[in-house]
Amino acid sequence: MQEDRFLYDSRPPVRQVFADGLYRSLSRRYPNESVNQTEEMPIERSIQRFFTWKYAVLALCAVAILIGTLSEPVRAKALEVIKMIAGFKVEEQSESPFKGLAGEGEISATETVNAVLPLQAETPLPTPTSPEVTVYSIPTVPVIEALNNPPFSFGLPVWVPEGFELDANVGIANSGDWVSLVWEHPDGREIQMLVEREYAGYILPAGEDSSEEIEINGEPALLVRGFWDAEHQWDSQRQIMIGWVQGERFYRLTYSNRLPATKSLMPIEGDLEPILAELIRMAESIP
Secondary structure (H helix, E strand, O other): OHHHHHHHHOOOOOOHHHHHHHHHHHHHHOHHHOOOOOOOOHHHHHHHHHHHHHHHHHHHHHHHHHHHHOOHHHHHHHHOOEEEEOOEEEEEEOEOOOOOOEOEOOOOHHHHHHHHOOOOOOOOOOOOOOOOOOOOOOOEEEHHHHHHOOOOOOOOOOOOOOOOEEOOEEEEOOOOOEEEEEEEOOOOEEEEEEEEOOOOOOEEEEEOOOEEEEEEOOEEEEEEEEEEOOOOEEEEEEEEEEEEEEOOEEEEEEEEEEOOOOOOEEOOOOOOHHHHHHHHHHHHOOO
């Protein structure tokens, strides 16, 4: 499929040591089919090419048999570690990449922000395969100052769900590559809008079977339902996020429910579909 092409293009090269070892092993197993490589007759070069392809086919068959013997869930994991959804690389996993970062308690607000904010350009972005995750502070400026002197041009939603008010401060990366605005509700609900200068192609972590493609203004967009809970397991009711590219900018709107005192994430009660409809309406109101 076209969506899987990037997996083929980014495959690692076969090591020469492995190729030579496989050739020697098969030559010992089929001694009658060995070829004297020092002679230069055309007919022998044809035979050599035939057996080279035969060895390659045997190796491919061995890989196919190995994959076929795996159980369905394990086979799906092996073949779909990274998914391409609406133009974004999404890696789905069962456990949180923050496990072991801050003990076994509730994931903090700082950790949650770092899950959706890209780091500085000179700092590697934590991914589910990274052994360590570093917590970074987020510089903020007054919203009026940020809107009057933004690091790059971006749009603000014309429509916002009833009861939500824009926070007085805006997070801005020191590099100027992203800005983060938050609309808060008195009962603890909030909507964060993260705008990046561009989508740089990095991997977005998510829970298993949590991501799908939707449309915003008729264009492909990413939907992720949920976030990791206090036990670092994915909870499909803990958060909802949509992401899309508009112009050159990468926008993300994230709806969550927090305890006002601690800002800890809480499960969202009820049906998520009306919330998703509001997020899409909010996104489509951005000029």
